[in-house]
Amino acid sequence: MKILYTFIPCVLFVLCSCTPERNKDRSSVDARIDSLISIMTLDEKVGQLTLYTSDLDVTGAHIRKGYLDDLKAGKVGAIFNAIGADYTRKLQQISVDETRLGIPLLFGYDVVHGYKTIFPIPLGETASWDLTAMELSARISAEEASSVGLHWTFAPMVDVSRDPRWGRIMEGAGEDTYLGTQAAIARVKGFQGDDLAASNTVLACVKHFAAYGAAQAGRDYNTVDISERSLREDYLPPFKAAIDAGVGSIMTSFNEYDGVPATGNRFLLTDILQKEWGFTGFVVTDYTSIMEMVQHGIAADTLSATRLSFDAGVDMDMQSGFFEDKLGILVKEKVVSEESINNAVRKVLKKKYALGLFEDPYRYSNAAREKETLMKPEFLEAARDIARKSIVLLKNNKQTLPLPKSVKRIAVIGPLANSTNDLLGAWSGQGEGKNCISLLAGIQAAGAGTVVYAKGCNINDDSLQYIAESVKVARTADVVVLALGEAAWMSGEAASRANIELPGVQQKLADEIFKTGKPVVVVLMNGRPLAIPDLDKKADAILETWFLGTQAGHAIADVLFGDYNPSGKLPVSFPISVGQVPVYYNQKSTGRPFDATNKYTSKYLDVGNEPLYPFGYGLSYTQFDYGEITLSKHEMATGDTLTVRCVISNVGQMDGKEVVQLYVRDLVGSVTRPVKELIGFQKIMIKAGESKELTFEITAGDLSFYRLDMTYGAEPGNFQVFVGGNSRDTKASAFSLK
Numbered sequence: 001m002k003i004l005y006t007f008i009p010c011v012l013f014v015l016c017s018c019t020p021e022r023n024k025d026r027s028s029v030d031a032r033i034d035s036l037i038s039i040m041t042l043d044e045k046v047g048q049l050t051l052y053t054s055d056l057d058v059t060g061a062h063i064r065k066g067y068l069d070d071l072k073a074g075k076v077g078a079i080f081n082a083i084g085a086d087y088t089r090k091l092q093q094i095s096v097d098e099t100r101l102g103i104p105l106l107f108g109y110d111v112v113h114g115y116k117t118i119f120p121i122p123l124g125e126t127a128s129w130d131l132t133a134m135e136l137s138a139r140i141s142a143e144e145a146s147s148v149g150l151h152w153t154f155a156p157m158v159d160v161s162r163d164p165r166w167g168r169i170m171e172g173a174g175e176d177t178y179l180g181t182q183a184a185i186a187r188v189k190g191f192q193g194d195d196l197a198a199s200n201t202v203l204a205c206v207k208h209f210a211a212y213g214a215a216q217a218g219r220d221y222n223t224v225d226i227s228e229r230s231l232r233e234d235y236l237p238p239f240k241a242a243i244d245a246g247v248g249s250i251m252t253s254f255n256e257y258d259g260v261p262a263t264g265n266r267f268l269l270t271d272i273l274q275k276e277w278g279f280t281g282f283v284v285t286d287y288t289s290i291m292e293m294v295q296h297g298i299a300a301d302t303l304s305a306t307r308l309s310f311d312a313g314v315d316m317d318m319q320s321g322f323f324e325d326k327l328g329i330l331v332k333e334k335v336v337s338e339e340s341i342n343n344a345v346r347k348v349l350k351k352k353y354a355l356g357l358f359e360d361p362y363r364y365s366n367a368a369r370e371k372e373t374l375m376k377p378e379f380l381e382a383a384r385d386i387a388r389k390s391i392v393l394l395k396n397n398k399q400t401l402p403l404p405k406s407v408k409r410i411a412v413i414g415p416l417a418n419s420t421n422d423l424l425g426a427w428s429g430q431g432e433g434k435n436c437i438s439l440l441a442g443i444q445a446a447g448a449g450t451v452v453y454a455k456g457c458n459i460n461d462d463s464l465q466y467i468a469e470s471v472k473v474a475r476t477a478d479v480v481v482l483a484l485g486e487a488a489w490m491s492g493e494a495a496s497r498a499n500i501e502l503p504g505v506q507q508k509l510a511d512e513i514f515k516t517g518k519p520v521v522v523v524l525m526n527g528r529p530l531a532i533p534d535l536d537k538k539a540d541a542i543l544e545t546w547f548l549g550t551q552a553g554h555a556i557a558d559v560l561f562g563d564y565n566p567s568g569k570l571p572v573s574f575p576i577s578v579g580q581v582p583v584y585y586n587q588k589s590t591g592r593p594f595d596a597t598n599k600y601t602s603k604y605l606d607v608g609n610e611p612l613y614p615f616g617y618g619l620s621y622t623q624f625d626y627g628e629i630t631l632s633k634h635e636m637a638t639g640d641t642l643t644v645r646c647v648i649s650n651v652g653q654m655d656g657k658e659v660v661q662l663y664v665r666d667l668v669g670s671v672t673r674p675v676k677e678l679i680g681f682q683k684i685m686i687k688a689g690e691s692k693e694l695t696f697e698i699t700a701g702d703l704s705f706y707r708l709d710m711t712y713g714a715e716p717g718n719f720q721v722f723v724g725g726n727s728r729d730t731k732a733s734a735f736s737l738k
């Protein structure tokens with residue numbers, strides 16, 4: 001900072017001494033930022049647009065020599081993967097004390113479903129349909145992340161995806177745009193809180209813009225080719241909702257849209273994001289996606305890739321170093337104006353300011369706070385609660401579950417039964433297996449009967465050597481809990497699978513265990529929908545537990561023994577076979593809708609059209625009965641509100657929560673409409689033997705879509721309305737919009 005004081009003491013003094021709280025006057029903040037920009041060299045400006053990584057290895061985080069030199073030269077504005085209060089403080093000191101202007105660094109990290117206390121993978125957590133839970137896990141993640149010096153998380157990931165082959169489906173909210181939109185808002189609120197300047201909130205970064213989840217054939221990084229209508233209707237709403245909820249940054253995606261990679265796509269980054277939506281935060285690339293535009297075949301060299309991305313609307317270059325190398329040249333050649341560089345710098349500095357970094361660059365790097373914050377008991381308690389809320393009961397024949405605590409002998413079998421690392425899932429921050437409760441440990445801790453264990457097989461190889469032993473163990477038990485699924489590395493980035501059945505010899509293991517005739521409860525652990533028709537036929541009960549994080553074993557045991565009545569519902573359809581993919585509930589009718597008696601309708605010869613488990617599906621230990629729907633009127637005008645009522649009764653023996661879902665169908669439109677669309681849901685507790693009347697309100701806004709001329713709005717006509725506990729089994733009524 002010293003040089004700055006020499007040159008223009010008042011500018012930084014004023015900038016630093018105004019806290020965001022004390023100064024809510026936007027124009028004076030802007031003026032201060034502008035004065036700072038006015039004294040920055042071009043290199044320093046480009047530095048603010050450059051994000052480098054600090055490397056993580058067994059000895060801890062460290063920064064490459066080259067990056068360190070750049071940092072000292074004021075050529076780096078942000079660093080990611082630098083973690084730990086002491087380490088971030090050290091790097092911050094370099095930036096503040098050793099660079100000419102002393103501008104504080106911004107530290108980012110992928111805090112996707114927890115920093116140290118790990119929550120369920122986002123897909124699993126979305127199965128809770130509990131927005132308060134989603135906000136809470138993001139809040140706690142922010143508390144932990146901010147205590148180790150982080151200011152910025154690369155989350156939430158809001159990519160809608162209908163393809164279980166795509167490994168990154170685990171990071172998002174599943175196949176539905178409406179549910180994904182609600183989840184996006186909750187997570188942004190959780191990370192950013194009410195005040196970015198508070199030392200326990202972090203800047204969120206909604207990603208990946210846009211349509212990354214539509215990668216062809218579910219292959220990561222693959223081409224996306226969808227209509228603008230689908231882009232706007234299916235993929236963009238969660239981004240728009242996150243922006244309306246105040247998200248401060250957005251990340252581009254690796255894929256192309258309409259022939260132009262997202263990182264160089266002006267239509268996405270400028271026309272939609274800035275002009276239509278008025279986004280004022282900054283745009284960061286996904287990793288080296290500027291560099292990848294050369295491979296895409298849209299830029300011949302690094303200079304044109306840089307120009308393309310900057311002109312399109314990218315503000316910050318993650319990792320490729322292209323901005324650092326080439327932006328200056330482009331300005332000198334007058335291909336890029338310095339004013340446009342200033343605009344990008346302004347956006348970045350504003351976020352640093354909003355985070356309070358000019359007031360105190362070290363406010364997040366506090367070793368004492370780090371120590372007392374990570375994995376606090378109340379965080380672990382919340383992680384257990386959110387984990388059990390995320391479990392989906394897929395099958396429960398003859399009320400096999402819950403298991404009575406009086407059960408004498410339980411065999412816990414399977415390659416995931418004693419795993420800890422896998423239960424953290426991909427993108428698990430600084431979560432550690434040693435802090436994670438395995439299923440076996442969770443069952444043992446529940447203290448019911450004698451627990452015996454056998455591995456059964458490995459997750460993903462051909463070896464049959466452990467199966468015989470596990471069958472022996474199963475024979476000695478009263479019930480078998482069989483933990484099957486995927487390893488954590490089998491989903492996440494660059495983890496697409498063409499085959500989504502159980503990997504390795506797990507089906508063989510299951511078949512041998514079923515042959516023992518013992519009651520078998522399958523506990524699935526996986527980052528994507530799996531095709532499990534055989535398990536569905538043969539298991540007595542199936543629990544979908546995704547990867548539930550640090551408290552997984554306790555949470556699953558809570559459900560197994562009935563201390564918690566499962567209430568999760570699938571946020572994505574589970575196909576019978578990968579050949580049905582994409583299979584999703586809000587499909588179109590087609591001109592030849594399925595008719596079993598007519599060959600020439602839209603179907604397969606060898607498998608049905610329906611998924612094994614539909615979107616929104618999930619059982620409870622109790623049963624809910626849905627009464628007929630009543631509507632406040634059957635004709636509504638555009639400005640009206642229509643009230644939908646439905647009485648739901650808990651006709652079982654246990655208190656339970658139900659996710660009541662509201663769908664509509666627009667029967668005739670200027671463009672075809674889906675056979676069902678989720679437009680609302682409520683999660684309610686109903687005591688055994690009680691009934692509750694639920695009301696939903698529908699306005700024309702809920703019936704709106706991109707019409708033939710691409711204007712957005714509702715069209716008069718007839719609608720069906722559905723209420724149910726999943727997207728398949730619903731009660732229906734009808735109304736018209738005048």
Ligand code: BGC
Pocket residue numbers: 110154207286287493
């Ligand atoms: C991923 C992003 C992530 C970034 C930084 C990329 O490979 O696609 O989601 O935020 O790496 O780790």
